[in-house]
Amino acid sequence: MTSVSTLPNAEALFEDLGRRLYVDAQIDIPPDVRRALREAAARETNRGARGMLTTMLRAVDVADRKQTLVCQDTGIPIFWITIGRGIAVDGAAMLEALRRGVERATEETPLRSSIVSAIRRENRHTSTGDGVPVFHVEFSTAIDYIDIVMMPKGSGSESMSFLKMLLPADGLAGVKKFVLDTAVEAGGRPCPPTIVGVGIGGSSDLCMTLAKKATLRPVGQRHPQSDIAALEVELRDAINSTGIGPMGLGGDTTVLDVHIETAWTHITLNPVAVNMQCWRGERRRARVYADGRVDIGY
Ligand code: SF4
Known part of the structure; x- marks a missing residue:
């Protein structure tokens, strides 16, 4: 039987991750997407298309250097969460903390809040609202950490x-x-x-x-x-x-x-x-281990 550890300082950790992943996903494009854009530009036979791909790569480069967003569309924040074995976590508190992290990211960065209510089109300027962020939560026996992927989905x-x-x-x-x-x-x-x-x-x-x-x-x-x-x-x-x-x-x-x-x-x-x-292919990933260690990746 797998022993279960309780994650230390869980709420503060998830709030910080929610903030960090939402911002970083919009600045730092994953290496596989960069590579695919570069390879496509090298292969392209259409001159205009080659120019467009080069402009995209330049936008990625500028975002790296100036730590700015690759595109002005902050998207719908979507989290994909997989909870592995051996970690005890208060699931409801985890989702609330991630949501607070997105709200802090929007206020502190600051980011344009792209989220409005469905009928009245009211914007709380927090990038959150009823049902947003979108959370997909799964469980896996194959991992011993919590895997969190943030995907800001452009409209x-x-x-x-x-x-x-x-x-x-x-x-x-x-x-x-x-x-x-x-x-x-x-x-x-x-x-x-x-x-x-x-x-x-x-x-x-x-x-x-x-x-x-x-x-x-x-x-x-x-x-x-x-x-x-x-x-x-x-x-x-x-x-x-x-x-x-x-x-x-x-x-x-x-x-x-x-x-x-x-x-x-x-x-x-x-x-x-x-x-x-879209071409910016945004996603940012964190692996949270039972001892509180966090690996950030894509
Ligand atoms: S779909 Fe993607 S590239 Fe297009 S405007 Fe939205 S975020 Fe930007």
Whole structure:
């Protein structure tokens, strides 16, 4: 039986992490995204697209040097939390502390609060509100720490979210057609080159969650199942052959990658969802260990 330790100073630790991850995710672009942008710029055959990719890389460089945001859109704050074995934590207090951290980040940095109420469009200027931050909480027996990933989701890419409850008779061909059709319909609006997340299977809500979670995977990291990995490459190349290009201005680079996550589903269902992450590909990760040690990464 695994022994369980109580995390010391948990609330202060999570509040500080909420603040830090929300700010850092918007300043420091993950290394895999930088590498993918550089490689795309080197490969591009369209001169204008090459220039656009170079401008993006310059924006990343300026953000590094001046510690400024890569883009003015602070996005919807979303946390993906996985609680491993051997750590006792007050879950409700942890989520409240992360929320306070986002509020502090907004006030102290300061950041534009992009969050408003659904009907009255009221802005508390805290980047929080009912249901926001969005928290996804899971448990895992495979890790001995708490894994927290912050994803500030920009509206340009988040508005390009699509779900279709296909029929089993539509098969994989229907899934491929839907992904391609949505990429073409989205055009330049999600600020390409995007990371396209595809969810296949589950219920409608799970399918969309899988699509969004798929965008978190580092660019270039393939799905461990070989048939799904092959489908990722096929869809990536098919979307890039549309010629939509960076910011929709034409070129070879419409997506940096396509990632797929799947779940089993009902015998009469064949759900597919698409969720796009814009070129800045923001995410920031913390691993919190039972003794209070924290590793920050991507
Ligand atoms: S979707 Fe576009 S505007 Fe919004 S954060 Fe991404 S790059 Fe910026």
